[in-house]
Amino acid sequence: MERAVSHAPTPMTAAGRLLAVLDAFAPGRSVLTLSEISRRAGLSLTTAHRLAGELVNWGALERDTDGRYRIGLHLLELAALAPRGLELRELAQPYLEDLFHSTRAHVHLAVRDGAEVVYVETLRARGAVTVLSRLGQRWPLHVTGTGLVLLAHAPREVQEDVLAGPLKRYTAKTVTDPTALRRILAEVRHTGIAVAEEQLTLEGVAIATPIRGAADDVIAALGLVVHVNEYEPRALVPVMSATARAISRALGAPSAHRNPGAVLGR
Known part of the structure; x- marks a missing residue:
């Protein structure tokens, strides 16, 4: 079930902003442009670009050759540790x-x-x-x-x-x-x-x-x-x-x- 686009104010904490970027992805929305991440996360393009870069470096996101983003394999590694997953x-x-x-x-x-x-x-x-x-x-x-x-x-x-x-x-x-x-x-x-x-x-x-x-x-x-x-x-x-x-x-x-x-x- 696809979540609705968030129109909430920009999260005040750094962790909240990072999580908002990840939460922009959903079934049917597994590959997103930077503009789509910005809009769905309720972040400015500049902030979304910076945070997406950090998540790519950490392995939570991957970036295609055309500049679009998808969930990275490092999150799958962590998810494998979840006892309910x-x-x-x-x-x-x-x-x-x-x-x-x-x-x-x-x-x-x-x-x-x-x-x-x-x-x-x-x-x-x-x-x-x-x-x-x-x-x-x-x-x-x-x-x-x-x-x-x-x-x-x-x-x-x-x-x-x-x-x-x-x-x-x-x-x-x-x-x-x-x-x-x-x-x-x-x-x-x-x-x-x-x-x-x-x-x-x-x-x-x-x-x-x-x-x-x-x-x-x-x-x-x-x-x-x-x-x-x-x-x-x-x-x-x-x-x-x-x-x-x-x-x-x-x-x-x-x-x-x-x-x-x-x-x-x-």
């Missing part, structure tokens, strides 16, 4: 690939960042329903299956902030009523399964379930996306739940070693 992705990868091959559905691994869901891995099936999500993509928590799982298990203050809205509508089926969303979250906590039918894209059904960490708290969500005409919960939910338990077990979650007795959702 690439480290989780690497541990889960073999299980995700098995799930992908057994279902031939789109597979998502996601974590929560504030009021948004962020995809740390996506495996996209050929010929399946069109999906908008990709690695690093962000969406509001209320519109995706993985987002609903993470919202259902988020701290109460996060839930109340999201429910207070506004809840953005993407399709005619997007749930934007706080009372209805509150009921959905309660059901997700009860069944362990979230279902988002055509909430983000028409014809797509997202199914998701929690992944737990060593403290048995929900640290991520595993999701599948299939065409609405191919949604078969009794075929998809057990294998997805088994995969989530296997990942949770690898993360040291105590509950993953117990017989789950999972409910097959709705």
Whole structure:
């Protein structure tokens, strides 16, 4: 989801200005000119040029031969140290690939960042329903299956902030009523399964379930996306739940070693 252009005043600190330059980049805006960085970061051209140069020297940005900028590899090196990012992705990868091959559905691994869901891995099936999500993509928590799982298990203050809205509508089926969303979250906590039918894209059904960490708290969500005409919960939910338990077990979650007795959702 592309972030809106910032019109906020120029950050007062040096660190804030550097972060504003990096935050100018987003999905669909991975390569920017200096003028675009200046405009999106709310900085003067002179300041943007100086800071971009510093970031290029450090390796956070790279500059093409035509003068345009892109994110540098040094940030990828640092991101690999994030336990909720690439480290989780690497541990889960073999299980995700098995799930992908057994279902031939789109597979998502996601974590929560504030009021948004962020995809740390996506495996996209050929010929399946069109999906908008990709690695690093962000969406509001209320519109995706993985987002609903993470919202259902988020701290109460996060839930109340999201429910207070506004809840953005993407399709005619997007749930934007706080009372209805509150009921959905309660059901997700009860069944362990979230279902988002055509909430983000028409014809797509997202199914998701929690992944737990060593403290048995929900640290991520595993999701599948299939065409609405191919949604078969009794075929998809057990294998997805088994995969989530296997990942949770690898993360040291105590509950993953117990017989789950999972409910097959709705």
